[in-house]
Amino acid sequence: xxxxxxxxxxxxxxxKGNAVLVGIDPRPDQLxxxxxxxxxxxxxxxxxxxxTEVVRTVAPLVPAVxxxxxxxxxxxxxxxxxxxxxxxxxxxxxxxxxxxxKRNDIGSTAAAYATAYVGSPEGGPENSSPAWTSDxxxxxxxxxGEGITPFLQGCRHTGAGLFLLVRTSNPSAGEFQDLIADGxxxxxxxxxxxxxxxxxxxxxxxxSSLGAVVGATSPAQLAExxxxxxxxxxxxxxYGAQGGTAADxxxxxxxxxxxxxxxxxxxxxxxxxxxxxxxxxxxxxQASVREATLTMIKDLAKxxxxx
Amino acid sequence: xxxxxxxxxxxxxxxKGNAVLVGIDPRPDQLxxxxxxxxxxxxxxxxxxxxTEVVRTVAPLVPAVxxxxxxxxxxxxxxxxxxxxxxxxxxxxxxxxxxxxKRNDIGSTAAAYATAYVGSPEGGPENSSPAWTSDxxxxxxxxxGEGITPFLQGCRHTGAGLFLLVRTSNPSAGEFQDLIADGxxxxxxxxxxxxxxxxxxxxxxxxSSLGAVVGATSPAQLAExxxxxxxxxxxxxxYGAQGGTAADxxxxxxxxxxxxxxxxxxxxxxxxxxxxxxxxxxxxxQASVREATLTMIKDLAKxxxxx
Numbered sequence: 001x002x003x004x005x006x007x008x009x010x011x012x013x014x015x016k017g018n019a020v021l022v023g024i025d026p027r028p029d030q031l032x033x034x035x036x037x038x039x040x041x042x043x044x045x046x047x048x049x050x051x052t053e054v055v056r057t058v059a060p061l062v063p064a065v066x067x068x069x070x071x072x073x074x075x076x077x078x079x080x081x082x083x084x085x086x087x088x089x090x091x092x093x094x095x096x097x098x099x100x101x102k103r104n105d106i107g108s109t110a111a112a113y114a115t116a117y118v119g120s121p122e123g124g125p126e127n128s129s130p131a132w133t134s135d136x137x138x139x140x141x142x143x144x145g146e147g148i149t150p151f152l153q154g155c156r157h158t159g160a161g162l163f164l165l166v167r168t169s170n171p172s173a174g175e176f177q178d179l180i181a182d183g184x185x186x187x188x189x190x191x192x193x194x195x196x197x198x199x200x201x202x203x204x205x206x207x208s209s210l211g212a213v214v215g216a217t218s219p220a221q222l223a224e225x226x227x228x229x230x231x232x233x234x235x236x237x238x239y240g241a242q243g244g245t246a247a248d249x250x251x252x253x254x255x256x257x258x259x260x261x262x263x264x265x266x267x268x269x270x271x272x273x274x275x276x277x278x279x280x281x282x283x284x285x286q287a288s289v290r291e292a293t294l295t296m297i298k299d300l301a302k303x304x305x306x307x
Numbered sequence: 308x309x310x311x312x313x314x315x316x317x318x319x320x321x322x323k324g325n326a327v328l329v330g331i332d333p334r335p336d337q338l339x340x341x342x343x344x345x346x347x348x349x350x351x352x353x354x355x356x357x358x359t360e361v362v363r364t365v366a367p368l369v370p371a372v373x374x375x376x377x378x379x380x381x382x383x384x385x386x387x388x389x390x391x392x393x394x395x396x397x398x399x400x401x402x403x404x405x406x407x408x409k410r411n412d413i414g415s416t417a418a419a420y421a422t423a424y425v426g427s428p429e430g431g432p433e434n435s436s437p438a439w440t441s442d443x444x445x446x447x448x449x450x451x452g453e454g455i456t457p458f459l460q461g462c463r464h465t466g467a468g469l470f471l472l473v474r475t476s477n478p479s480a481g482e483f484q485d486l487i488a489d490g491x492x493x494x495x496x497x498x499x500x501x502x503x504x505x506x507x508x509x510x511x512x513x514x515s516s517l518g519a520v521v522g523a524t525s526p527a528q529l530a531e532x533x534x535x536x537x538x539x540x541x542x543x544x545x546y547g548a549q550g551g552t553a554a555d556x557x558x559x560x561x562x563x564x565x566x567x568x569x570x571x572x573x574x575x576x577x578x579x580x581x582x583x584x585x586x587x588x589x590x591x592x593q594a595s596v597r598e599a600t601l602t603m604i605k606d607l608a609k610x611x612x613x614x
Contacts, residue, residue, distance in 0.1 A: 025416065070412055070419035076438040080387040102411050104447055105377055106477035109332065112377035131383040140411055142449045142472060144479030165449060170413035172451030175500070179493060181486035186493060189486060 005136055005161030006233060010205035010258055012063035012096055018297040019257065021098070021235065022058045023265025024051050024086070025068040030270050032285045044075050048082035052089045054269050057289045059093035061297065066098040066263055087133040096135045102165060104140035104147055111150035119158030121150045129158055136161035138213060141190045148197055152210065155201060161209040166191050167225060169215025169238030191228045198232055207233050207259065216244025223251045234260045240267035250303035257304055268292045312443055312468030313540060317512035317565055319370035319403055325604045326564065328405070328542065329365045330572025331358050331393070332375040337577050339592045351382050355389035359396045361576050364596045366400035368604065373405040373570055394440035403442045409472060411447035411454055418457040426465030428457045436465055443468035445520060448497045455504055459517065462508060468516040473498050474532060476522025476545030498535045505539055514540050514566065523551025530558045541567045547574035557610040564611055575599045
């Protein structure tokens with residue numbers, strides 16, 4: 001995967017004609033009960049097969065999937081094997097794989113996380129790809145530039161990507177991120193600082209392989225950060241279940257329909273729980289996944305430029 | 308493990324007579340070459356057996372070990388199985404296990420990380436312990452209180468502990484953590500805020516199961532934060548290889564020798580690389596681990612009150 005992640009993402013968004021990022025957050029207690037039962041209590045296997053079914057269902061429709069690592073970690077070590085198997089299935093089906101791990105650490109430890117998910121900072125033929133099936137990783141900025149650099153070095157060798165948490169979508173996001181220092185909020189310090197880090201990773205599409213996470217739940221901040229983060233892919237969580245709308249996220253796209261990918265997890269993978277889908281598809285939860293994905297694609301298209 | 312983590316840590320520090328936290332960061336390229344070779348290129352097994360040897364060597368001497376998860380994740384999914392096996396060995400040998408994962412996320416995703424490493428926020432008999440062998444987890448504050456609460460809820464049910472990153476030990480730590488907002492640095496906002504979160508978790512020893520990470524490389528900030536963080540266990544990284552001295556960390560302890568645990572990773576596990584140990588112990592790297600641990604115990608004892 002030596003090509004620049006930003007360019008691979010742009011190509012995938014163009015070829016699929018949308019910027020929907022399907023989030024796979026397999027909470028066991030949210031899986032269809034008949035699905036869980038069919039695996040005779042083997043929760044890890046039920047989760048893995050659920051994930052691969054989601055992957056196969058959405059692969060013809062969307063450019064990328066995002067794995068919420070926490071839900072696999074919650075299953076213990078065997079959950080991590082299920083994660084890798086599902087990520088591998090996603091890649092085999094032509095999807096870009098974003099690992100949502102929000103990893104962070106300093107120096108040599110950040111280098112180890114880089115080795116795991118974006119590639120070793122040391123490069124070389126034996127380090128030509130990360131240890132896991134992963135095209136990009138979400139990372140946390142609290143530790144400063146020294147906690148970011150090893151990830152960037154890894155990306156330089158492998159062409160992988162990163163999404164740095166800038167302004168998150170949760171209700172308490174502002175508690176530290178919105179503190180005002182030197183006349184601007186902490187998240188703006190992060191955003192301004194990341195522009196230097198991103199520059200060497202700019203692809204032919206005009207965007208960098210160092211992207212940003214900016215929630216859809218604060219539309220004013222999303223609009224502000226879209227202006228600041230020129231040439232930065234924005235991963236937008238918060239659409240759907242968290243309250244963000246297509247109109248809210250439209251501002252994150254450029255006139256070509258590039259520059260943002262919009263995540264939806266529960267609203268797609270657990271669409272079977274909504275009465276509108278349940279009445280139509282019954283126990284065929286895969287059909288609900290497909291229909292919810294198509295609905296979101298149409299919803300975004302109404303508010304954004306055509307790709 | 309229903310007893311409060313803070314009390315278990317206090318008991319373990321008292322019974323071992325020191326507050327040394329051995330960090331297990333198994334970089335494959337730092338393992339003794341004869342050790343790696345003896346596993347015929349099976350790096351994961353070499354790492355696992357190295358870790359269990361370290362555990363058995365230090366178990367009679369120190370209260371706790373800290374696993375740097377990144378180095379196991381860098382080995383791919385099978386590395387995670389090695390991590391769990393090594394953590395299990397540590398528990399069987401009477402050591403408290405701290406998972407250094409610096410995890411963080413929002414709401415239900417934070418709940419999944421809690422389920423993994425400190426216990427499910429939902430409690431109940433089927434959730435009486437975390438999915439992994441873990442007594443405490445390091446967490447990152449950037450997402451605010453809503454990213455912390457699920458971890459605290461998990462700890463309430465299981466008696467596990469947490470260490471919140473307040474001021475880290477790396478050179479670029481200050482880039483965002485030291486920004487001044489409302490007259491005080493961001494890390495002080497985190498420290499002040501965590502006092503409320505910590506209060507319900509105070510044990511009989513007077514300390515809370517919600518601890519803090521404060522680096523030893525900024526002695527002035529460590530002294531400041533020791534004053535602010537009353538009744539908070541401080542996990543102090545930065546001793547040894549990163550430049551912190553026993554005199555630097557002494558300020559973190561109370562008059563009983565409680566209140567802080569001091570991490571040393573490379574300086575202990577890879578002590579065999581130092582000429583002072585290499586000449587004495589040769590290829591017996593376990594003897595170097597033991598001697599380096601004893602040296603650190605004595606070094607701290609010189610500067611802190613007796614336990």
